[in-house]
Amino acid sequence: MKRFLLLLCSVLAAIGLPACDYFNLQELKPGVSTAMDVRDRFGPPGMEWQNDDGSVTWEYSRQPEGTKCYMITIGPDNVLRSVDQVLNETGFARIQRGMTGNEVRRVLGKPASRQYFELSKETVWNWRIEPPPPSSDTTFFTVHFNSDGRVAKTSRNTEYRGG
Structure with a gap:
């Protein structure tokens, strides 16, 4: 069932529906999850921002219909550092x-x-x-x-x- 829900959320996210963000975010753990885990759950980012420390921040905007924008930072070691919802x-x-x-x-x-x-x-x-x-x-x-x-x-x- 969990695998089916993940597949359904991936399909919905791919067509622009953020309804599954909650479930996808629950699966991601800073310091544990990898860049590939993020891409598997959210797809390719809308924008990639290079940071001075060698990390990269990926932008996942849910505009124009959604009210969220996630900035997900991946360290130079390809491990998830942080997930921030910035429209606040x-x-x-x-x-x-x-x-x-x-x-x-x-x-x-x-x-x-x-x-x-x-x-x-x-x-x-x-x-x-x-x-x-x-x-x-x-x-x-x-x-x-x-x-x-x-x-x-x-x-x-x-x-x-x-x-």
């Missing part, structure tokens, strides 16, 4: 005025959407995030870039359902 208050606080788009992507992963506004000469990136309780309305963390491609500010917006 700690990640948002790391976004500072003056950062580039690459620096923001390195912290938060691939955004759900990117839009350019001609009149304001502003580019806006949105990440779908967990809404604050008790709401279930769709909520976004937004990074606003100026015409130089640098962070000007951040904000949040909510798409309220009529009712």
Whole structure:
């Protein structure tokens, strides 16, 4: 049964459904699991980030429909070091005025959407995030870039359902 569940989760993950992330994360153990274990459960990463210490961080964004982005760090020995879900208050606080788009992507992963506004000469990136309780309305963390491609500010917006 466990093998069937793992196979089902792998198939769902391959077509972009993060429903099995919970089960896959339970199977991964920092200091024990290998890079191959991570790839078997999550597939190829959306982006690979080389770190100064020889490790690599793999990005597994669940955007545009999901609300998670996992940054999974693999040591130079090919052993799992850490799994971090970065779309949270700690990640948002790391976004500072003056950062580039690459620096923001390195912290938060691939955004759900990117839009350019001609009149304001502003580019806006949105990440779908967990809404604050008790709401279930769709909520976004937004990074606003100026015409130089640098962070000007951040904000949040909510798409309220009529009712």
